[in-house]
Structure formats: structure tokens, C-alpha cells
Amino acid sequence: MLPTVRATRYVAPLREGGSMPGLMETDDEGTYVVKYRGAGQGPKALVAELLSGEIGRALGLPVPEAVLVDLDPAFGRLEMDYEIQHLLRSSDGLNYGLDYLPGSITYDPLVPPAPEGSFAADVVWFDAFTTNPDRTPRNANMLEWHGRIWLIDHGAALYFHHDWADVMARATDPFERVDQHVLLPFADDVRAADARARERLSADRFERILAAVPESWLVMGYGDERPEAIRRHYLEYLLARLEGPPRFVEEAARG
16 A cells, blocks of 8 residues: 655654654655654554554545655664664664655644634544544644645554553543644534544555555564454454544544
């Protein structure tokens, strides 16, 4: 589902994020913001990035195009900064890349024009569904580019997977942090957004998204389970959240 490209040149670190992603050029002549498998947050952050990003794309939301970026084991050997060299060398294999949006600026909710109410409701629904805590006024994780708002940085979403032993017990939990969502004041009918989302998401869609997750990311923090079993657990969780009691929707509507 995601194309794989090979990194050809390391351009610059992006030190604003805790995981220090990097700007890279690749053999498809593209430039990508790359999140690394060897970063401190571990591969689960990449799983959350990929799953959330593709769910957002399935909902028709503006998420930059994603690729898998293959790093050669020797890629970082000439990097002078030891921290960056260590990060690159510990991330050989497949990493997660998002299309670089040159000239984009951080979204500021105080700067007009305000987003459309239906768009804001769709984003609120999406973040409540994926339990994304990183869309607040302090850290919106959205960019403005070519007159549109783009959604980025989903590594903290789907945080249920950090307690893998009891996944399904939290599948229908409300998302209490939704009251801090940066777009909540602009959202119109979150229940209407729920209806729109349910028309676009399905078991088949989730299965295709999960199939894009590299097996090398499904090795840490999942116990002894094999990748196919891990994907099945993710699928069961996502379906239970989509088809179960809409507690997260009601929480957002109250907000």
C-alpha cells in the first residue's frame, strides 16, 4: 500500500520534535520528513504514525503522502554529529517518511480564517477515534500549506498498544482529552462527522492499512506474538471502536 524508497542524502535534522526526525532525499527524487525506527519512542510510534495517517487519508483528511524509507546500514557512517549518526545507524531498514511541504507554517488557531465547521468536526472525530493527545492549542501538529490545513505527527496516537496485554478492554473507551482539541471550538456536528466516517471505514479498509505495516516494526513490546497475530489484534481493536458503543463520539459532542 505504501511505496518504498531508498534514502540517498541526509539533508538536515528537525530538532523541534522529541524523536528528532530528519529531512531526507530519496531515489524517487522526493524529499521526506523521516521518522526513525531507532528513535527513543521505538517502532510503536511508527506503527501509530502509519495506521493513524492512513485512517486519516481514508477519511478524506489532508495528510501528507507517506512512504517507507529504506536506510542502508552504512548510511550514517560519515555523519559528524554523533547523536544523528547513532540514530541513523540504529534505524537501518524501513522507516516512515512523509512528503515534505516546503514553505508550510505551523497552524495558529488565532489567525483567521477559521476552519470550516464540518472539517473541524471530522478532525475531532478522527483524533478521538485514534486517541491522539497531540492536537492541542499548545501543540497543534498541523501545518498550513497552499491554503489548506495538513495533519502531521501521529506517533502518540493509539496509545492503547503500550499496554498490549489488555487491548480489547479499552476499545470503546471515551477520549477524555478531546476537550483540549485545538479544533473543537470550530467543530459543528460531531455526530454527523461520525456518520460520515462510518461510511468510509470498514474491516477491509483496516486490513489493507495494517498490511502496510512492516514486520520489522512489530517486534518490540508485543510479547511473543507473531506479526499476523499482532495485526489481528489491531484489527479487532479498531473494529470494536468503530462498531461498538460510540462513547468517544458522545464525549466529543459534549465537549
